[in-house]
Amino acid sequence: MLLRTIKQIGLIIFCCGMMALSSGGGLTASAIAAPSPDDVKTEIQESAEDAKKAVEKGVEDAKEQAQDAKESIENKAKDAEEKAESEAKENGEGIIDKVKSLFSGD
Numbered sequence: 001m002l003l004r005t006i007k008q009i010g011l012i013i014f015c016c017g018m019m020a021l022s023s024g025g026g027l028t029a030s031a032i033a034a035p036s037p038d039d040v041k042t043e044i045q046e047s048a049e050d051a052k053k054a055v056e057k058g059v060e061d062a063k064e065q066a067q068d069a070k071e072s073i074e075n076k077a078k079d080a081e082e083k084a085e086s087e088a089k090e091n092g093e094g095i096i097d098k099v100k101s102l103f104s105g106d
Helices: 001-035 038-091 095-104
Strands: none
Touching: none
């Protein structure tokens, strides 16, 4: 009878220990899975800073491309103007003379 009581007490202690471990493990797992509000805030701020840097780099790249395009267009316009002036000189007429001849019918 004494042995049976010891076994029952041991079984009760074992079951209580298992319940405590399983519920404690669940609390630990949920604590690990849920980050603290400060961690979330820090992560959001880092993400926002990364996005801001990416946007700034994109804007900078777009400005550089726009500047390159502007310079290219200006160079092409200048080349076309020089070519037109040289052709006009080769023909012996200036642009003004050509326009006058168009209106005068000569």
